[in-house]
Amino acid sequence: MNDYLVAVELCTSKVAMAVAEMGTGGVKVIHHKVVPVSKGMSRGDVQSTQRIIEALGRCKREIESEFGETITDVILCSGSQSLRTVDYTLRAKRGGGYISADELASWRSQAFHADTVAGEIVLEAIPQSYDIDDSIGNPPDQVEGMPGRLVEAKYRLVLGKASADRNKRDVVEKCGMNVVRTVLSPIGSAVATLNENELENGVALLDIGAGTTDVVVVKDRIVRSVGVIPFAGNTITSDIRYHTCLTTDVAEIIKMKYGNCIDEGFTENKKLVIQGVGAGETKDVPLDFLQQIIEARVSEILEAAYYLIEKSGYINKIPTGLVITGGTAYLEHIKELARAITGMRVRLANAQGNISESSKRSCFDTTACSLIGALIDSFNNESEIAAGQGYSIRAAAPIRDNEIFDGQDITKLSRREKARLEKERKRQLKMEEAAKKAAEKEAARKAKQAAELEDEEEEDEEEEEPELEPKREPSKLEKTFGGFIKDLFDTSGN
Numbered sequence: 001m002n003d004y005l006v007a008v009e010l011c012t013s014k015v016a017m018a019v020a021e022m023g024t025g026g027v028k029v030i031h032h033k034v035v036p037v038s039k040g041m042s043r044g045d046v047q048s049t050q051r052i053i054e055a056l057g058r059c060k061r062e063i064e065s066e067f068g069e070t071i072t073d074v075i076l077c078s079g080s081q082s083l084r085t086v087d088y089t090l091r092a093k094r095g096g097g098y099i100s101a102d103e104l105a106s107w108r109s110q111a112f113h114a115d116t117v118a119g120e121i122v123l124e125a126i127p128q129s130y131d132i133d134d135s136i137g138n139p140p141d142q143v144e145g146m147p148g149r150l151v152e153a154k155y156r157l158v159l160g161k162a163s164a165d166r167n168k169r170d171v172v173e174k175c176g177m178n179v180v181r182t183v184l185s186p187i188g189s190a191v192a193t194l195n196e197n198e199l200e201n202g203v204a205l206l207d208i209g210a211g212t213t214d215v216v217v218v219k220d221r222i223v224r225s226v227g228v229i230p231f232a233g234n235t236i237t238s239d240i241r242y243h244t245c246l247t248t249d250v251a252e253i254i255k256m257k258y259g260n261c262i263d264e265g266f267t268e269n270k271k272l273v274i275q276g277v278g279a280g281e282t283k284d285v286p287l288d289f290l291q292q293i294i295e296a297r298v299s300e301i302l303e304a305a306y307y308l309i310e311k312s313g314y315i316n317k318i319p320t321g322l323v324i325t326g327g328t329a330y331l332e333h334i335k336e337l338a339r340a341i342t343g344m345r346v347r348l349a350n351a352q353g354n355i356s357e358s359s360k361r362s363c364f365d366t367t368a369c370s371l372i373g374a375l376i377d378s379f380n381n382e383s384e385i386a387a388g389q390g391y392s393i394r395a396a397a398p399i400r401d402n403e404i405f406d407g408q409d410i411t412k413l414s415r416r417e418k419a420r421l422e423k424e425r426k427r428q429l430k431m432e433e434a435a436k437k438a439a440e441k442e443a444a445r446k447a448k449q450a451a452e453l454e455d456e457e458e459e460d461e462e463e464e465e466p467e468l469e470p471k472r473e474p475s476k477l478e479k480t481f482g483g484f485i486k487d488l489f490d491t492s493g494n
Contacts, residue, residue, distance in 0.1 A: 003022075005075060006073070006074045007074065008056065009076075009370060010046065011041065011079075013041075013209075013211070015056050023358075034059075034368075043080070043230050044081055044164075045080055045081065046168055046171060052171050072178060074178070075180065075378050076172060076182045077371050077374040078182050078183070079184060079185030079212060080165075081211070081212050081230040083123070083159070083160050085157065085159070085225060085226050087154070089154050092153070093149060098146065099146050104144060108127060111155045119161055120160065122158070123165065127155055128224070130143045130151060131154075135148070156223070165182075183378065186215070186226050186370075188369070191373035191374075192351040193325050197320060198323065202220070202314065202317050202320060203217075204309045204314075204318050204322050205217075205323045206325070208301060208326040209233065209326045210232055210233045213304070215305050215308045225309075229305065229308070232326070233328040235300075236255055236297040237251050239297055240290065243289070245283070258290060260333055261331050261332060261333045261337040262295065270286070272284070272287055294331065306342050324349070326366055326369070334348075335347070349366070349369075350366045350368075351368065351372045354372075
């Protein structure tokens with residue numbers, strides 16, 4: 001298996017696996033299997049673990065039967081609705097000499113341990129630029145070999161939920177395989193579909209899948225932004241099902257076969273007749289009504305994608321425009337609708353041109369772009385696999401020691417990050433102080449309550465003792481005539 005790489009992708013609508021080798025004509029995919037899944041995934045996240053394990057296990061058995069090898073190590077192509085990006089700056093003081101490739105790898109490795117909010121991990125650290133002494137904004141591919149003492153490395157971190165990443169790894173491991181590297185689905189799609197001109201001059205990629213829509217902005221061969229829209233092709237299918245009262249499967253077939261993003265050539269009386277099953281009634285679906293549903297939902301996706309591109313700050317820096325891929329790219333006139341909404345150049349793309357022409361035909365489908373891109377990217381970075389440096393298998397906990405830099409003085413955080421951490425520290429101290437005061441107040445209350453209870457018990461004990469009448473002294477009259485009166489009323493008979 002040393003000459004081959006195997007990639008696994010867990011998507012909202014399917015589980016896929018591919019085996020590839022590096023040939024003279026580029027990456028050649030020799031095996032590719034897809035197993036549809038239903039209700040096992042939701043927007044890129046595992047929901048029913050058992051269903052996904054069964055689907056992946058079936059996919060693995062079929063490929064092993066054809067391939068004649070046991071698959072143990074795989075590359076995981078991973079995507080999720082929880083992906084988001086943040087900026088991160090790392091500073092280091094060097095002793096001198098030229099910057100080496102090992103130093104660059106060490107700095108990037110340190111970026112994977114950046115502080116994150118609870119429940120998130122760093123899935124990818126993408127170098128953006130390096131400031132070396134007085135030289136500002138050096139591209140990542142030109143830094144190696146430069147002299148300098150003070151380095152400021154700027155990264156774009158892609159964050160995701162730790163639980164979503166862990167669930168996918170559990171599925172792979174329970175199928176008897178080990179994840180040696182992880183490639184994000186949006187980046188895999190960009191690697192598979194974008195050409196040299198687009199990578200260099202600037203482009204935005206839109207991968208419209210079943211559960212999510214991935215948006216990637218690339219400029220100067222550097223991934224500048226990654227975003228995820230939590231709705232995609234399934235939203236269109238769901239709306240068709242709701243408004244036509246059809247099943248999900250039938251609605252999906254109608255969408256892919258008769259779906260059109262622009263009302264062109266339809267007449268009001270042109271209808272699609274759906275024959276009912278069994279005693280079911282025949283349904284008439286007007287094609288212009290179907291087009292209105294599809295146009296409304298696709299427009300929402302395109303407008304959300306345009307917003308993410310605009311938010312990245314590169315809306316006016318990508319002259320080659322927009323590239324659309326994914327299963328929804330097969331809808332009629334989606335390119336024309338995208339051009340009307342975004343005002344950008346638009347083309348539809350698959351993995352053709354980035355893999356060998358002798359590869360499996362199914363690999364050239366737009367739905368396979370992210371999986372094939374993960375294989376291409378892994379062949380281009382085999383050193384990470386050999387060294388066990390896949391970014392998603394690193395620990396996400398912050399590291400406070402500087403051993404990786406051999407005693408170098410490092411300031412890992414920018415001024416804004418330091419201010420944020422200081423604010424968080426003060427907030428934590430206030431919370432601890434408030435908790436301490438509350439504990440002291442509660443202890444005082446309990447002590448007071450115990451003292452009051454003790455006083456009540458003492459009072460009860462005093463009330464239980466019998467009260468003795470005070471001894472009364474006889475009066476003067478009683479002293480003078482007491483004996484006479486006693487004898488007078490003596491009834492003893494004397």
